[in-house]
Amino acid sequence: MKKEQGHDIYGLMGEFLTPEQILHAAAKAREAGYKYISAYTPFPVEGLAHAIGFPRTGVPFLTLIGGLGGGLTGFGLQYWCSVITYPLNIGGRPLNSWPAFIPVTFELTILGAATFAVIGMLALNRLPQPYHPVFNVSRFAHASSDRFFLCIESRDAKFDLAGTAKFLQSIQAHHVHEVSNAE
Amino acid sequence: MSTTPPPGDLPEIRRLDPVLEPGHTYASVTDKIAAVVLTQPPTTGWIVGFALSFTVVMVLFISLSWLIIKGVGIWGINIPIGWGFAIVNFVWWIGIGHAGTLISAILFLLNQKWRTSINRFAEAMTLFAVACAGIFPLIHTGRPWMAYYMFPYPSTMGIWPQFRSPLIWDVFAVSTYGTVSLLFWFVGLLPDLATLRDRAKTRAQQVIYGILSMGWRGSAHHWHRYQSAYLLLAGLATPLVLSVHTVVSFDFAVAIVPGWHTTIFPPYFVAGAIYSGFAMVLTLAIPLRKAYGLEDFITMRHLDNMAKVMLATGLIVAYGYFIEFFMAFYSNNKFDVFLAQQRLHGPYAHFYYALILCNILTPQLLWFEKMRRNVAVLFVMSLVVNTGMWLERFVIVVISLTRDFMPSAWGRYLPTFWDYSTFIGTIGLFVMLIFLFVRVLPAIAIAEMRELVHEQSDEEKS
Numbered sequence: 340m341k342k343e344q345g346h347d348i349y350g351l352m353g354e355f356l357t358p359e360q361i362l363h364a365a366a367k368a369r370e371a372g373y374k375y376i377s378a379y380t381p382f383p384v385e386g387l388a389h390a391i392g393f394p395r396t397g398v399p400f401l402t403l404i405g406g407l408g409g410g411l412t413g414f415g416l417q418y419w420c421s422v423i424t425y426p427l428n429i430g431g432r433p434l435n436s437w438p439a440f441i442p443v444t445f446e447l448t449i450l451g452a453a454t455f456a457v458i459g460m461l462a463l464n465r466l467p468q469p470y471h472p473v474f475n476v477s478r479f480a481h482a483s484s485d486r487f488f489l490c491i492e493s494r495d496a497k498f499d500l501a502g503t504a505k506f507l508q509s510i511q512a513h514h515v516h517e518v519s520n521a522e
Numbered sequence: 523m524s525t526t527p528p529p530g531d532l533p534e535i536r537r538l539d540p541v542l543e544p545g546h547t548y549a550s551v552t553d554k555i556a557a558v559v560l561t562q563p564p565t566t567g568w569i570v571g572f573a574l575s576f577t578v579v580m581v582l583f584i585s586l587s588w589l590i591i592k593g594v595g596i597w598g599i600n601i602p603i604g605w606g607f608a609i610v611n612f613v614w615w616i617g618i619g620h621a622g623t624l625i626s627a628i629l630f631l632l633n634q635k636w637r638t639s640i641n642r643f644a645e646a647m648t649l650f651a652v653a654c655a656g657i658f659p660l661i662h663t664g665r666p667w668m669a670y671y672m673f674p675y676p677s678t679m680g681i682w683p684q685f686r687s688p689l690i691w692d693v694f695a696v697s698t699y700g701t702v703s704l705l706f707w708f709v710g711l712l713p714d715l716a717t718l719r720d721r722a723k724t725r726a727q728q729v730i731y732g733i734l735s736m737g738w739r740g741s742a743h744h745w746h747r748y749q750s751a752y753l754l755l756a757g758l759a760t761p762l763v764l765s766v767h768t769v770v771s772f773d774f775a776v777a778i779v780p781g782w783h784t785t786i787f788p789p790y791f792v793a794g795a796i797y798s799g800f801a802m803v804l805t806l807a808i809p810l811r812k813a814y815g816l817e818d819f820i821t822m823r824h825l826d827n828m829a830k831v832m833l834a835t836g837l838i839v840a841y842g843y844f845i846e847f848f849m850a851f852y853s854n855n856k857f858d859v860f861l862a863q864q865r866l867h868g869p870y871a872h873f874y875y876a877l878i879l880c881n882i883l884t885p886q887l888l889w890f891e892k893m894r895r896n897v898a899v900l901f902v903m904s905l906v907v908n909t910g911m912w913l914e915r916f917v918i919v920v921i922s923l924t925r926d927f928m929p930s931a932w933g934r935y936l937p938t939f940w941d942y943s944t945f946i947g948t949i950g951l952f953v954m955l956i957f958l959f960v961r962v963l964p965a966i967a968i969a970e971m972r973e974l975v976h977e978q979s980d981e982e983k984s
Contacts, residue, residue, distance in 0.1 A: 365742075377741050377742065377743065378742040379740050379742070380740055380742065381548060381552075381713075381969065381972050382713075382745075382969045382972040382973040383745040383746075383748070383749050383969075383973070384745075388742045388745065391742055393742065393743055396747045396750040397747070398751050398754065399750060399754060402758075406758075413694075416674060420674060421685055424680075427684075439685065442695065442765070442772070443691055445765060446691075446695050446762075447698070449698055449702060449758050449765075450702065453701070453702045453706075453755055453758050454705065456751045456758070457708070457709055460709070460750070464743065464744045464747055466736040466737055466738065466744075467737055468737040469732065469733075469736075469737045471737060471739060473739060474739075481720075482740050483713065483716045483720045483721075483738075483740055484549055484717060484721070485547065485548035485549040485552065485972075
C-alpha cells in the first residue's frame with residue numbers, strides 16, 4: 340500500500356561536526372519557522388534543548404512524588420505495625436516511638452525518589468523503544484560517537500523535501516540524509 | 523588594588539597534571555574505550571586472572587554449601603562472641619562500596635572533573651562490594667532460607683519486624699543502597715550501551731547491547747531529562763551513602779557493650795568507609811590502567827587526588843581512635859577504661875598494634891608528593907589500608923565481645939578454616955566480577971569523556 344506523498348519519509352537529517360555548529364543550526368531552524376525539530380548528539384550539549392524549544396523536563400516533579408510516597412509508606416508501615424496491628428509493650432515505652440522510625444522512613448524516601456527519577460526519566464523519554472526511523476540512516480551510528488545530527492520531521496507544515504534539504508545545506512550541514520519510514 | 527589573575531594563570535594550578543592527556547578527539551576516546559569490550563581478544567593475563575578468581579569462587583560455594591549443611595557451628599563463633607568474621611567482613615565490604623558512590627555522586631555535585639574517568643568502575647566496585655557484603659548478614663542468621671523474616675510481610679503468624687532495632691534499619695539501608703547504586707550505574711551506562719550497540723561487530727553484541735541500551739538515541743530531549751535525573755540521583759545518593767554506614771555503626775553504637783556505645787561511631791565509620799573505599803579504587807585502578815593502556819585517561823592527577831582523599835579520611839579515622847581512648851579515660855567509666863587497656867595489653871593487642879601501623883602510621887608517607895606519584899608505593903599502600911580497615915572491624919567486634927562487663931562472661935575467639943575460606947571466597951567473587959565487568963562493559967564512562975574532550979577544546983580556544 341503506497342502512502343500519500345511525504346509519509347514514507349520521516350524527515351531530513353543534517354550532519355554536523357561540532358557542538359557549536361549544531362547549536363547554531365538548531366537556532367537557525369527555529370528562526371526559519373520549523374516546529375518539529377530534533378537533535379541527536381553523542382553527549383549533552385548545553386543549551387541545545389532550549390534551542391529546539393524544550394524547556395521543562397518533568398523529572399523533578401516525579402522525583403518529589405516518589406520521595407513523598409516512599410517516606411509516607413515508610414512511616415505508615417512502621418506506625419501500623421508497631422501501634423495498630425502488633426503492639427508490643429516493652430517497659431511501658433510509647434508505642435509510637437517515632438525517633439526510632441526515622442532511619443527506615445529516610446531510606447524509603449530515598450528509594451522512592453530514586454526509583455521514580457529513573458523510571459520517570461525513561462518513561463518520559465519513551466524508552467525502551469527498540470525501533471525509531473532515525474536508525475535507518477546508516478551514518479546515524481556516529482551519533483553515539485563523534486557526529487551531531489539535526490532532524491527536521493516531515494510532519495512539519497513547512498517541510499518540503501527539496502526546500503528543507505536546501506535549507507540544511509545553507510546552515511552548513513556537512514551531509515544531508517533522507518530518513519525513511521520504511522524498515 | 524591589584525587584579526587577581528584568572529585561575530588558569532596561577533602557576534601552581536598550571537603545574538597540575540591534566541585529567542585527560544591532550545590530543546584526544548570524540549572518536550579517539552570512543553574507539554579506545556569501546557575497543558576493550560568489542561574487539562580486543564582477552565589477554566593471557568585476563569584469562570589467568572579470571573581462572574584464578576573463578577577457582578576462589580568455587581571455594582566460596584563449597585564453604586557456603588558446607589555451612590548450609592552443618593550450620594554456623596563450623597565457624598569459630600561461640601557465646602559470648604556471636605558475631606565474629608561474618609560481621610567483620612560485612613562491615614568491611616559495605617565500607618569499601620562507599621567510595622564508588624562518593625566519587626559518582628558527591629564529586630559530581632562538587633563539579634570535580636577528575637571523577638569522570640574513574641566513576642564507572644568505582645560504581646561497579648560499589649555494586650560488587652555490596653553483593654559480597656550482603657552474603658554475610660544472610661548466612662550469619664543460621665537459617666538463610668528464612669531470611670525473608672526480616673522484611674515486613676503479612677505472615678500467617680501475624681508477627682511483624684521490630685522497627686526499633688538497628689538490625690532492621692540495616693536491612694532497609696543496605697537494600698536501598700544496593701538498589702540506588704544499581705539504578706545510578708545503569709543510568710550512567712545507558713548512553714555508553716548505545717555507543718557499544720552502534721559499534722557492535724557481531725550479531726550477539728548487537729542484540730545484547732541493543733536490548734540493554736533500550737533504544738537510546740541521544741536526542742536533545744533524552745539528554746535533557748537524563749541530565750535532570752542524573753543530577754537528582756546524585757543529590758539523593760549523597761545523603762544515602764552517609765546514612766548507610768551511619769546505620770551500620772548504629773548496630774554497634776545502640777548496644778551498651780563497652781567500646782561500641784559511643785557517639786563518635788557514625789562519623790568515624792563513614793570516614794573509615796571512604797578511606798577503605800578509596801584504597802580499593804586505587805587497588806583496582808592501578809592494574810587496570812596498566813593492563814589496558816588507559817594511562818591517558820586515568821592520569822597521575824587521579825592517583826594523586828585519590829591518595830590525598832585517603833590521607834584526609836585516614837586522619838579523621840586516626841582522630842576517631844584517639845577520641846575513643848580520650849573518652850574512655852575522661853568519662854572514667856571503669857568498663858570503658860578496662861576495654862581501652864585490653865586493646866593495648868589484652869590477648870588481641872597485636873591486632874590493635876597492626877591496625878595502628880596500617881591505618882595511621884604508614885599512610886603518613888602520603889604527605890610527600892614523591893610517594894603519591896610513585897605508582898608502586900600507592901598500590902602497596904592501598905593494600906595496607908585495606909588490611910588495616912579489616913583489622914579495625916576485627917578489633918571493634920572481637921575485643922569488645924570477649925571483654926564485656928563480667929569476667930564470667932569473658933571468652934576467646936578463634937576463627938576456623940571455614941571462616942577464612944568464606945572470607946577469601948568473597949574476595950574471589952569480587953575479583954571475578956571485576957574481571958567480567960572490564961570485558962563486557964565500558965570501564966570508563968565514554969559519553970562523559972567526550973564531554974571532557976569538548977571542555978578541553980573550549981579551554982584551549984579561550
